[in-house]
Amino acid sequence: MPVRGWSGVARYGLPGFLAGLMLMWMAGDGRGPMARAQTPAALERPRNPALPGGESSETIAFTAPTAGVAQLLYLIDSRARAFAIYRIDPTNPKGTVKLEAARQYQWDLKLAEYNNLPPEVTAIESSVKALGVPAR
Numbered sequence: 001m002p003v004r005g006w007s008g009v010a011r012y013g014l015p016g017f018l019a020g021l022m023l024m025w026m027a028g029d030g031r032g033p034m035a036r037a038q039t040p041a042a043l044e045r046p047r048n049p050a051l052p053g054g055e056s057s058e059t060i061a062f063t064a065p066t067a068g069v070a071q072l073l074y075l076i077d078s079r080a081r082a083f084a085i086y087r088i089d090p091t092n093p094k095g096t097v098k099l100e101a102a103r104q105y106q107w108d109l110k111l112a113e114y115n116n117l118p119p120e121v122t123a124i125e126s127s128v129k130a131l132g133v134p135a136r
Helices: 007-027 040-044 121-131
Strands: 059-065 071-077 082-089 096-104
Touching (some): 007 059
Antiparallel strands (some): 059 071, 071 082
């Protein structure tokens, strides 16, 4: 007897989960997870130390549903300051993965503002300076 409420998870969540696992496996050395012995000294060190500037050396991956049956897979590489968005269609018998967008966002982060609603950044900055609040 099928369990109620699980059909959506199996239909929508499972393909995205499997695609994420596959991408994580491919991002590694291609051999899959390896067991490592840990000494007490190794347990005290952070596993993924932050790089200078607060950047991480890992790729962030997550999925999100769309209005239809497809899912979007987001990959964000903070070291390269780039992202890519893929559309995964589980209804296609062959399975499809389509690149929807890709961008290096390093120059976007240099903008003070873009396409914002009021109040503008300069207006807030001048108000704060007028109040004598020190900048952080």
